[in-house]
Amino acid sequence: MSQQRNTLCQHHNEEFLAIEKTESDKKEIKLCLRCLANGYKGNVVIIDKQIQNVQNMKTQLIQSRKEQIKINIDQLEDLIKNITTLKQFYDDEINKISKGVEEWIKKFENMRDLFEENINKQEVNDLQEFLNYINQFQSTQIKELSESKIDINKLLQQLKEPDILQACDKILINIQSFPQLFQEVTVEKESEKNKKVKLNIFCKEHQSNRIKFFDLWSEKISSRSLACDQCFDDYPSQNYKSVKFAHKQWNKIVQKQQQSMQNNLLNVKKTVYVMNQDMQQIQNSIKKSYENYFEKYITNYNQYELNVEKMKQEMNLPWELLKEDKLLKIVEDMNKSTNSDDPLLVQYTEQNDLVNQIMKDNFLSLQECTFNQIKKFNPLIQNQIFEQMTTQQKQNQPNNNLIEKIKEVPKNNSLQEEQNIRKITKTNFTYHLIKESSIKEQQQCNAMAFNKDCSIVLVGCNQQIQVFEFKQGMMKQTQILKKHENNVITLNFMKNSNQFISGSEKDGWIIIWSLNSINNQWVLQQKLKKHSVGIICLVLNENEDLFVSGDFDKKIIFWGKKNEWILEQTLDLGQRLYALSINEEQSRQIICSFETEIFILEFQQQKWIIQQKILVQQKAIRVSFISNNLFTVQSFQNDLLDIYEMENQLGYIKTRGIKVMRGQEEECLFFPSQYIKSKNLLVIKNCQYINLIKIKENRELIVENSIQYQTSKLYGSISDDGEYLITWDQVSKEIQIRKLQES
Incomplete structure (x- = not known):
């Protein structure tokens, strides 16, 4: 702890470790570690971290001030020397000017006296001759005066800006005040931030050219991922970004990663604190339980011990002191076959039973305490504990009491369903490949869609959209649409009209297509472009008067249908988006992002707002509403x-998980998950597997089957009735159709 703080947390009367500044009343809420452990949410600032930052800034400031003061003192000493020299210079120059002016004045006075003297001596006999004499005499004096005149302008110019004065000006400029010191640091940091990044790597294709551009949007790294100026000119279709841009973006990623690490560190700290508190609570409960039962046992034992001692004393009394009834009792006992047994056998049995009961009650109490702690875990951990304890039960046959209690873990308040992690069970529910329907396609097919009656299939092959007539699992190509300049990523059929929507990556174009009833050909009806990078996901509501598009530019756009489609709202989520889903009531949306956050949007007062943010351990790549809740x-x-x-x-919380097939290859984008309500079927891709998940009546999810492919570069879609599944994968390079087989 950096220093002692006397103020305590108002909730738990413990030393506070963090504060939160509320926006409404500008108050500071002091939080202890227990507040943070209880999941306190808000704009929290950790005190120790801020104190350390202040201390570091203070140390840096003191050192900077010392250095600047030393520089200023040296500059001032130089300034004093230069001012002294400058003073002497001015004194010398002024003396020169003063002497020159005084000499000139004397010459003027001598001229005046000489002129008067000569005028007085000259007799005026002839006026013209007298005037000629005066003019000649005056010319002679003016000539002498001109030859001896002082160059005042030159002397003043030297006096105005000598070299030594310029040196003084430079010293004054270099002397900095402390407020400027802060500003200089900021400017220096800003200049470092904006300085040009120069790589010492040269282009493989043009070996004399330095790398200046990155291709940031390609899925696969290639020789063109790093480019020089000539590459930029030769391949204009590539989405190159400058090294400076890439460096800036990477710095943002690093900053978020560091923040994420810091947040995770804090979460672990909270977990350790909570675990320590729980362990102390268990320890205290065990100790208290032991003390209570031990006190009860000791009390009974002491009474039993007194009875034994009393019986011993009675048995050791001399016979002379015994009365008749006692002697008769002795005779009776001697005649019994069990006369060697403990006379307090009943009390002994009671005591023994009491000890066993106390031990039993004590262990049951400990089990109850353990059970109460288990209930604090999330349902997934509870079930893992349950499975492990069940295994131990089979091996060691432990006490069943706690197992039975865990089986009775309270179900979800709204659904009352079992919180068990289900394993995959193979059934006859699967999709059978129709081999004769497969079509070879070398181009990568990122998007596919069936229309509402499964009569048309769309396949996005690179920049093209291939249109197929579809009958009983067989496909026949009828048209190729070529209006996109980049790969088609999303395809969405409308059910209430003969229209569909397509979106492409990198350029951000969305195109609305309509079917011409005359020639039965698809034509471009409207082009939309508000995204700056490229479409990554798109969903359409049931009324088909709203669709939502997500982009790598971190924006989500809501498009409304009037006479034509128009932009109604834009939300900047600050993160690249992966997938979208709308609930049954069309009132909420889920959005998963490139970061470890899930956004819940809600429609309120004629606009969509962020209602909830859910932090997840791993970034989510596919989401799907099963019901409103x-x-x-x-x-x-x-x-x-x-x-x-x-x-x-x-709000929404994670209640459980089910095990699905994954494989080992790295996951790829696209292929959104689909829920077919008519069949209670969720189809969701995971690496090189397509998992087929049934939703039971009690909302239990079971993986009925899974289809394995040889690559995770797998894209596809399922028809609205769940009868047909279409896929393309990079190994087979085929558009394949599978038909549902269910028995």
């Missing part, structure tokens, strides 16, 4: 499908 999230390269449910006060 339940949705699934597939994380990046994870073999668990997370399930989130609505809690009235907490």
Whole structure:
């Protein structure tokens, strides 16, 4: 701890470690570690970290001031020397000017006296001759005066700006005040921030040229990912970005990664604190339980010990002192076959039973305490504990009490369903490949879609959209659409009209297509462009008067249908987006981003707002609403499908997960998950697997089957009725059709 702080947290009367400044009343809320451990949310600032930052700034400031003061003192000493020299210079120059002027004045006076003297001596006999004499005499004097005149302008110019004065000016400029010191630091940092990044790497294709550009948007690294000026000119279609831009973007990523690490560090700190508190609580409960039962046992034992001692005393009494009834009792005992048994056997049995009961009650109490702590874990951990304890039960046959209690873990308040991680069970529910329908396609097909009655199939092959007539699993190409300049990423059919929407990557174009009823050909109806980079995901609402598009430019745009489609709202989420989904009521949306956040949007007062942010351990890549209050999230390269449910006060929370097939290859984008309500079927890709998940009546999710491919570069879609599945993968390089087989 950097220093002692007397103020305590108002909630738990403990030393506060962090503060939160509220925007409404500008107050500071002091938070202790227990507040942070309880999941306190807000704009929290950790005190120790800020104190350390202040101390570092203070040390840096003191050192900077010392250095600047020393520089200023040296400059001032030089200034004093130069001022002394300058003073002497001015004294010398002024003396020169003064002497020159005095000499000139004397010459004027001598001229005046000489002129008067000669005028007085001259007799005026002839006026013209007298005037000629005066003019000649005056000319002679003026000539002498001109030859001896002082160059005042030159002397003043030297006096105005000598070299020594310029040196003084430079010294004064170099002397800095302390406020300027802060400004200089800021400017220096800004200049470092904006300085040009120069790489010492040269182009492989043009070996004399230095690398100046990066291709940031290609999925696969190639020889053109690093480019020089000539590459930039030779391949204008590439989306090159400058080294400075890439460096700036990478710095942002590093900053977010560091912030994420710091947040995770704080979360672990919270977890350790909570665990320590829980362990202390368990320890205290065990100690208290032990003390209570031990006190009860000791009390009974002491009474039993007194009875034993009393019986011993009675048995050791001399016979002379015994009365008749006692002697008769002795005779009776002697005649019994069990006369060697403990006379207090009943009390002994009671004591023994009491000890066993106390031990039993004590262990049950400890089990109850452990059970209460288990209930604090999330349902997934509870189930893992349950499975492990069940295994131990089979091996060691432990006490069943706690196992039975864990089986009775309270179900979700709204759904009352089992919180168990389900394993994959193979059934006859699968999609059978129609081999004769497969079509070879060398171009990468990122997007596919069926129309509402499965009579038309669209396939986005690079920049083209191939249109197929579809009958009973067989495809026949009828048209090729070539209006996109970059790869087609999204295709969405409208159900209430003969229209569909396509979106392409990198250029951000969205195109609305309509079917010409005369020639049965698809034509471009409207082009939309508000995204700056490229479309990554797009969803259409049920009324088909709104669709939502997400882009790598970190924006989500809401398009409304009037006479034509227009932009209605834009939200900048500050993160690149992966997937979208709208719930049944069309009132909420889920958005998963490139970062470890899931956004919940809600439609309020005629606009969409961010209602909730959910932090996740791994970035989510696919999301799908199952109902208004339940949705699934597939994380990046994870073999668990997370399930989130609505809690009235907490919003959506993760309640459990189910195990799905994943494979080992790295995951690829696209191929959004689809929920087919008519079949209660969720189709979701995970690396090189397509998992087929059934939603039971009690909202339990079970993986019925999975289809394995040889690559994760796998794209596809399922028809609205769930009867047909279309895919393209990079290994087979085929557009394949699979038909549902269910028994």
